[in-house]
Amino acid sequence: MSSTAVSLLILTKTFGNLHQAVKSLNLDIKPGRLVSLLGESGCGKTTTLRMIAGLVRPNSGSILFDGVDITDTPTEKRPVGMVFQKSLLFPHMSIAENVGFGLKMQKVAQTEIDEKVEKMLGLVQLEGYGARRVGQLSGGQEQRVSLARALIVEPDVLLLDEPLSALDANLRVQMRDLIRSIQQQIGVTTVFVTHDQAEAVEISDRIALLVDGRIEQYATPEEFYTAPESVKVARFFGTSNLLEGHADRGTFTCAFGSFPINSGLTSGDGILALRQEEISVFEGKAQGPGDVTVVVEQIQYLGTKTRIWVKPSIADRRELVQLDASPSFRPQAGDTITVRFNPLRIHILPTESIVETADSGEETEGSISTDKEKSR
Ligand SMILES: Nc1ncnc2c1ncn2[C@@H]1O[C@H](COP(=O)(O)OP(=O)(O)OP(=O)(O)O)[C@@H](O)[C@H]1O
Ligand SMILES: [Mg+2]
Known part of the structure; x- marks a missing residue:
């Protein structure tokens, strides 16, 4: 897999006439890095990710992969792989058929598909699961199959939208470590959406903290603390x-x-x-x-x-x-x-x-008072 730089330039998305979900967002992701989009519910994480995937059209701004403008490239022509919060596996297919689906669409020969599927199942630690049906997997296993399915087509950019949020705490940690190690092994540029600060800190090279459709800070996990x-x-x-x-x-x-x-x-x-x-x-x-x-x-x-x-x-x-x-x-x-x-x-x-700090309204002792955001 090649490593690709991703740039978002003054990207804006308004739903209907009113709601600006993403506001003039700029973001530069170096090749091979894992960057988290972190923020509260509704801050625009999924919308940003879906614009990178080509599933949502920005109103203005551009998306560049390695300096090439792909803003108008249809989603099926973009070299991206995506994993969603809920695994969207095909229930009528076996695990192997699910994982190999992208290659089948590309009309790759079946023997080559079989070989690559085996390799991918190994990568996500599911050797020997190929013949199973989707209903016979745990939630964590389903997400690993989704990851294998996204990676098998060797995307330049991997997009993960809260892939762990449906899993329990222990499994989340294991899966987070697995995703990080696979990501580093293959070096694919990855955008990881989460609202969990600890998760972002543990998995990311850099974090973009989104507040209300804007990037509040883009820095290394350590810099967010120091x-x-x-x-x-x-x-x-x-x-x-x-x-x-x-x-x-x-x-x-x-x-x-x-x-x-x-x-x-x-x-x-x-x-x-x-x-x-x-x-x-x-x-x-x-x-x-x-x-x-x-x-x-x-x-x-x-x-x-x-x-x-x-x-x-x-x-x-x-x-x-x-x-x-x-x-x-x-x-x-x-x-x-x-x-x-x-x-x-x-x-x-x-x-x-x-001045414009939005907080939960719970005034902790020792903190200063702030104006609450009016829209909340
Ligand atoms: N198709 C749509 N039509 C109208 N409004 C939308 C649409 N998709 C998202 N929005 C609005 O845009 C804003 C950003 O949504 P988005 O899904 O990007 O948030 P998010 O950060 O992913 O939140 P969450 O953590 O809850 O998934 C929200 O206010 C949402 O209601
Ligand atoms: Mg979301």
């Missing part, structure tokens, strides 16, 4: 601590004190986005640049950890941050303790990004 570009992204990836403050010449000052900025905005009003795992209880007196003396506001025992909310020791400051400590650490409300804000993770977001 360098989110907006409050929306930080929240989607579970950052619980967002502190308003001011950046000046590389130092950020907020209710908890001043911290040397590690990444992001370096001057002007900003928001410190600090994940709870980047704050730890520090035994002893504050001494380093990230050490802060705080007062315990509330604790919650969670079995494997103690969740603690703390506020600044300065009178009148009500801001809270949340952190997790060892389950044996059980301070009392009102205790003064020292915590360490990981000095390597002082990442500052621009303030304007809070």
